[in-house]
Amino acid sequence: MPTFMKAIGEIWRCANLYRMKAYEPLNINSFQDTYLLQICKNPGITQDQLSKRIYVHKSNVARQVASLEEKGLVYRLNHQDDKRILQVYPTKKALDLIPLITKMNQQWNQLLMDELSFDDQQKFLEILSFLASKAKETVEHLEEKE
Template sequence: MAETRGNLMHNIGLISRCATLYRDARLEHLGISGYQASYVTQICRCPGISQDQLAQKLHVNRSSVTRQLAMLEENGFITRCRSDSDRRLMQVYPTEKMKQALPVVRECFHSWRDSLTEGLSEEEISTLERLLTRLAERAEGLQ
């Protein structure tokens, strides 16, 4: 049983790393890394999101968010400004360049999912999604 759990954790990590490499290869022409793809979707979904909120939603530390946002800003994908209501907060907004990249990023996520689940039945995909959702919820509770 312990070896099965070890394989589970190894496989989850492997899938995550392969997904990042897949996105790297397909988004490189846009100037977006595979790791930054989640930032693109989240910032476009929630324009004006604070850096702290972004860290919470993406489950990464604030210093990682700061580094990634600096790169996205340097490449013209976002603008950052102080919140009017709380000057301590930096709010993040997508630029037109990021908005134009969003459909490509979404397609990249969809093609990865489709490639990964190719050959699985709808029932298997549904079961997998249900179980992974339970694991994700449990993982969030352990932070």
């Protein structure tokens, strides 16, 4: 059976190149859109929660959040009950970027999917969602064993 990971990897790398170019005027990179979408959707999210939600190592979250903070897109505050925990909040500047990020993501999806029939798109998304759920479940079980 041929591996689907090669195709997924190619799509992911191409998406990064597309977003990198599209996000140049916004002064964000192709990884930071995911962080901004989550932070704006969940103001006050902790860095640990963000790490778990987007399946990225905590050290990467700390670096990306620090970069977003330097750009004036987010700010961090210590949790009121536990000063070791940092909560991340979006600035107005970040909130203003969300419609642009969403539009660019929709354009990318449309570029890839527009030649597929509606039924094929639906079936593809169902299969992809199933695989994503299975991948998340597998990773979460690995973390439980640690």
